[in-house]
Amino acid sequence: MIPSDQHLQIGSLLFPGLDQIDLTGPLEVLSVIPNSTYQVIAATKAPIKDLHGLSMNADKTFDEVGQLDVLHVPGGPGQQALMEDETFLSFIRNQAEGAQFVFSVCTGALLCGAAGLLKGRKATTHWSAFHLLPYFGATPVNERVVIDGNWVFAAGVTSGIDGALQLAAMLRGQRVAEQIQLYMQYHPEPPFDSGTPERAPVEVLEAARNAAGELTARRLETAKAISAKLGIDPAGEGV
Amino acid sequence: MIPSDQHLQIGSLLFPGLDQIDLTGPLEVLSVIPNSTYQVIAATKAPIKDLHGLSMNADKTFDEVGQLDVLHVPGGPGQQALMEDETFLSFIRNQAEGAQFVFSVCTGALLCGAAGLLKGRKATTHWSAFHLLPYFGATPVNERVVIDGNWVFAAGVTSGIDGALQLAAMLRGQRVAEQIQLYMQYHPEPPFDSGTPERAPVEVLEAARNAAGELTARRLETAKAISAKLGIDPAGEGV
Numbered sequence: 001m002i003p004s005d006q007h008l009q010i011g012s013l014l015f016p017g018l019d020q021i022d023l024t025g026p027l028e029v030l031s032v033i034p035n036s037t038y039q040v041i042a043a044t045k046a047p048i049k050d051l052h053g054l055s056m057n058a059d060k061t062f063d064e065v066g067q068l069d070v071l072h073v074p075g076g077p078g079q080q081a082l083m084e085d086e087t088f089l090s091f092i093r094n095q096a097e098g099a100q101f102v103f104s105v106c107t108g109a110l111l112c113g114a115a116g117l118l119k120g121r122k123a124t125t126h127w128s129a130f131h132l133l134p135y136f137g138a139t140p141v142n143e144r145v146v147i148d149g150n151w152v153f154a155a156g157v158t159s160g161i162d163g164a165l166q167l168a169a170m171l172r173g174q175r176v177a178e179q180i181q182l183y184m185q186y187h188p189e190p191p192f193d194s195g196t197p198e199r200a201p202v203e204v205l206e207a208a209r210n211a212a213g214e215l216t217a218r219r220l221e222t223a224k225a226i227s228a229k230l231g232i233d234p235a236g237e238g239v
Numbered sequence: 240m241i242p243s244d245q246h247l248q249i250g251s252l253l254f255p256g257l258d259q260i261d262l263t264g265p266l267e268v269l270s271v272i273p274n275s276t277y278q279v280i281a282a283t284k285a286p287i288k289d290l291h292g293l294s295m296n297a298d299k300t301f302d303e304v305g306q307l308d309v310l311h312v313p314g315g316p317g318q319q320a321l322m323e324d325e326t327f328l329s330f331i332r333n334q335a336e337g338a339q340f341v342f343s344v345c346t347g348a349l350l351c352g353a354a355g356l357l358k359g360r361k362a363t364t365h366w367s368a369f370h371l372l373p374y375f376g377a378t379p380v381n382e383r384v385v386i387d388g389n390w391v392f393a394a395g396v397t398s399g400i401d402g403a404l405q406l407a408a409m410l411r412g413q414r415v416a417e418q419i420q421l422y423m424q425y426h427p428e429p430p431f432d433s434g435t436p437e438r439a440p441v442e443v444l445e446a447a448r449n450a451a452g453e454l455t456a457r458r459l460e461t462a463k464a465i466s467a468k469l470g471i472d473p474a475g476e477g478v
Contacts, residue, residue, distance in 0.1 A: 021423070024263040024293065028396070031291035040293065047296050052270035054263065054279065057286050057294035106424075127424060144428045156424025157267070158400065166430045178433035178443045183450075184260070185345075185366060185395025187434025188427035189383045191405045194417035195426025204417045211422075 001173050002069075002100065008036035008171065010070040011095075013108075014058050015042060015088070017078020020050035022105040022160050026072055029164035029180050034172055041065050043087065051076050062091045067098045070171070074160070075107030075126065077215055082111060083222045089115040103152045103167055105160035110219065113138065114226050122148040126156035127197045128212045134234040135223035158195075161186065240412050241308075241339065247275035247410065249309040250334075252347075253297050254281060254327070256317020259289035261344045261399055265311055268403035268419050269342075273411055280304050282326065290315050301330045306337045309410070313399070314346030314365065316454055321350060322461050328354040342391045342406055344399035349458065352377065353465050361387040365395035366436045367451045373473040374462035397434075400425065 002008065010030050012023050023040070031038040042048055042058035049055050073092060082088045093115045096102045104112050109125035112118055113136025123138040124130070124146040133140040145163045146153040152170075154163030165186070169177040194200040200208070209216075227234055241247065249269050251262050262279070270277040281287055281297035288294050312331060321327045332354045335341045343351050348364035351357055352375025362377040363369065363385045372379040384402045385392040391409075393402030404425070408416040433439040439447070448455075466473055 019267075020263055021267045024259055027291060027293060028258075028260045031293075038292065052266060053277065053298070054266060054270075055296035055298070057296065059292070059294070144426070145430075156422075158423050158425045158427065161397065162428050162430060169430065174431060175440075175443060178431050178439060179447050179450075181429065181431055181433040182436070182439040182443055182447045183395075184397050185434055186397045186427075186429055187383070187438065188397065188425075188429065189401050190420065190425055190427065191384075191401060191408065192413060192417045192420055194420040195424055197421070199426065200417060200421045201414075204414060204421055208418050208421045211418075 002171055004035060004172065006035070008033060008069045009066065010036050010038045010072070011041045011060075011065060011068045012072040013042065013074060013092075014040050014048050014056060015078050015082060016048050017076055017081065018050050018074050019076030019106060019157055020052060020054045020056070021157055022074030022076055022108060025158060025161040026074070026103065026105060026164035028184055029161070029168050030070065030072060032180055033168060034176060039065065051078065062087065068095050069100045070103060070167070071095045071099045071101070072103045072105070073108035073111055074105045075110065079107045079111050080215065080218060080222065083114045083226065093117065101150050101152060101167060101170065103154070103163060105154045105163060106156050109133065109138070109153055110136070110223070116230055119230070119232065121151060122146050123151075124153045124155045128209070128216055129219055132219055132223040135227040135232065137230065137232045241410055243274060243411065245274070247272060247308045248305065249275050249277045249311070250280045250299075250304060250307045251311040252281065252313060252331075253279050253287050253295060254317050254321060255287050256315055256320065257289050257313050258315030258345060258396055259291060259293045259295070260396055261313030261315055261347060264397060264400040265313075265342065265344060265403035267423060268400070268407050269309065269311060271419055272407060273415060278304065290317065301326065307334050308339045309342060309406070310334045310338045310340070311342045311344070312347035312350055313344045314349065318346045318350050319454065319457060319461065322353045322465065332356065340389050340391060340406060340409065342393070342402060344393045344402060345395050348372065348377070348392055349375070349462070355469055358469070358471065360390060361385050362390075363392045363394045367448070367455055368458055371458055371462040374466040374471065376469065376471045
């Protein structure tokens with residue numbers, strides 16, 4: 001826990017083609033952390049659309065933000081266009097260096113990896129990109145939330161809610177996290193048992209893999225290129 | 240299920256001070272329903288901030304939207320300012336009349352109630368507003384998702400995700416809902432057991448009730464006034 005009288009600067013990244021719930025799930029938690037300032041941060045203040053078309057506006061641009069205490073990096077297919085965007089990656093790299101916590105959700109982990117921040121870390125990401133983590137020097141751990149030092153990794157999409165509640169407890173204690181959870185009425189009852197590749201019906205998994213196939217192939221090519229650039233041997237990193 | 244070749248018009252309402260995840264949780268599901276058009280609808284296209292400060296932009300204004308097949312009504316504290324807003328309530332009333340499904344999330348149920356649409360229905364809403372449902376002529380059912388005919392009610396905030404997956408199955412079948420669930424990696428693992436008033440630690444519930452106290456009192460006053468206007472006897476409606 002961080003002393004309750006220490007004001008926290010918390011920021012979430014927003015970029016075109018992100019998966020909005022990678023941002024908005026954790027936002028529901030992070031924006032109500034006691035004694036904190038929460039901001040959505042992007043390269044521009046112009047409207048930015050997520051994968052599904054939701055149009056959102058950032059509170060601050062990169063150069064309007066000071067050092068954050070908590071940096072939240074969401075993912076989604078739009079991550080792919082930023083894997084060599086030095087402005088975006090530098091922002092992550094510089095903020096992560098001074099932050100007390102970094103919180104990666106879904107394929108936000110690939111962005112952190114492209115920034116060179118995953119070397120030697122235990123990490124997780126969306127199931128469709130899980131096999132790519134070693135290319136960034138990370139050891140993949142197949143859990144919904146993976147904590148490695150001051151890094152919190154949530155797996156795919158909705159796992160950001162679980163990760164954010166864990167992070168809330170790390171920041172302000174379990175009672176605070178529990179009160180947020182109660183307000184959110186977060187006592188989930190998924191109507192079907194199809195939330196992971198291990199549990200989904202075979203034909204559902206196959207259809208989902210096919211739908212993600214092209215993007216997954218492009219992500220692999222990018223991961224290989226970045227791996228070479230960072231001088232990482234993916235076979236030597238816990239695969 | 241609706242015939243798969245029937246194109247669906249799906250719309251979610253956006254208004255100032257809503258709780259963004261009442262909108263964005265279901266959006267993650269509703270925006271990817273096969274053979275559908277999904278739109279966020281508001282009174283204006285100017286940026287609209289949620290309770291937590293997230294700034295969003297509607298795709299369409301009320302008068303730019305034709306008849307929807309699925310109307311999604313989120314909630315949040317901003318609902319209170321709309322309980323006598325005839326433009327807003329008329330939109331809900333007129334759309335609900337022609338829609339194949341109406342999906343109320345959280346205190347979106349109070350808006351539907353103010354529009355006179357809850358008389359004789361089984362319904363649910365956020366736990367802090369549950370006792371207000373009879374003032375709108377509804378019978379409160381303490382379940383996470385309540386289905387009454389072509390109405391789907393989700394309880395508080397995050398329950399909209401569960402409700403949306405049920406609605407997806409009603410629209411396009413279970414396999415479609417399961418594939419969406421897998422993409423979302425929706426296999427929740429809440430780190431604490433504090434998601435309902437029944438399960439939260441006593442002091443957490445008390446703190447949450449205190450935090451909601453003033454708004455709850457205002458909502459009760461409004462509910463009484465609307466009850467009188469609609470000619471409803473709350474004591475006769477299943478309390």
